Amino acid sequence: MEVRYELIIPNDDLPFRLFVFEGRDGKYKVTKHWHHSMEIFLVQEGEIDFYINNNHVPLARQDFVLVNSNEVHSIDCPNPNLTIVLQIPGGTFKEYLGEDGYLNFEKKSDIQNIKLVNLVTTMFSIYEKQEYGYRLKVKSHFYELLYLLITEFKTEALDKDTLRQKKQLDKLSDVTQYMRDNYDQDLKLEEVAVRFGFSPTYLSRIFQKYAQVNYRTFLIDLRVKYAVRELVGTEHEIGEIAMNHGFADSRAFSKAFKKRYGCLPSTYRKNMAENR
Structure with a gap:
């Protein structure tokens, strides 16, 4: 199965990620x-083609689609569209x-939808306008949405094939969640494998199969993604940001950053400031 794992990081100070589809x-x-993560794609203008399993x-x-945790999906957008994504x-x-340890949601009646x-x-x-107190307001609607999902969109049972796939992907989800929680520490492949009862060879193999990258690359991607938030959201020195996110020094951070973003962290910060 040639699929990749997508790392999802919530918006700052919010328990979810909300954005316009790229x-x-x-x-x-x-x-x-x-x-x-569970995901909602809501089309405001235009059309898109979604593929789930x-x-x-x-x-x-x-119109919208509900993507459940650990469901393999892809998207095709041949034409312009405006789509809201909530993760x-x-x-x-x-x-x-x-x-069975899982929870699925599906579309219901027109009224519920x-x-x-x-x-x-x-x-x-509310999030787009970002007026005074917007975080409190948007969170109130978010928890109302969670209640709606739990009470009116939950499905009762999963078929065997879906359950088998979810269990396979859950093995990697548990590991990647641990890595997200501890990405700034010295996370050696061997130590993480032992923690979850795997051999280093097996853990390395499932990373390559399901995440489409090796363990080390995934860890560095994780560190860079979190470091970007501090880079654009603060005025901290590059070296301080590097140390805060598990890099040995600013040189190691800059090398990893440039490989992924095509420029140095200082240039990226400057460009983001100018765009704002």
Whole structure:
């Protein structure tokens, strides 16, 4: 199965990630991938083609799709569109998991679907304006949305094939969650493998198979992604940011950063400031 694992980091000071889909200009594809978060794609304008476990789900204006944790999906956007994406960390629903340890959601009646569309649209409008106190307001709608999902969109059971796939991907999800929580520490492959009862060879193999990168590359990607938030959100020195996110020094950070972003951290920070 040629798929990749997508790392999802919530917005600053919010328990979820909310943004406009990057394929808004059209002629854009997202290859098969999966993540531990639950995801909502809501099309505001235009159309996109969604594929979940090889099932085609076309989306038009005011239509949405619910992507459950550990579901393999891909996206094709041949034409311009405006799509809101809400990503909810899998741990958000841990108190409501079924007997098999999983929780799935699916679309329901028109009335219920409209409720969801209105909540997500309102959340995005509040978040986009960022007026005084917006975080409190958007969180209130977010928890209303969670209640709606749990009470009106939850499915009761999973078929055997879906359950088997989720269990396979859960092995890697547990490891990557531990890595997200401890990415700034010295996380050696051998030590992490022992912690989860794997051999280093097995852990390395499932990383390559499901994340499409090796363990070391995934760890460095993780560190860079978190470091970018501090880079653009503070005036901290580059060396301090490097140390805060698990890099040996600013040189190691700059090398990893340039490989992924095509420029040095200082240049990236300057460009972001100018764009703002």
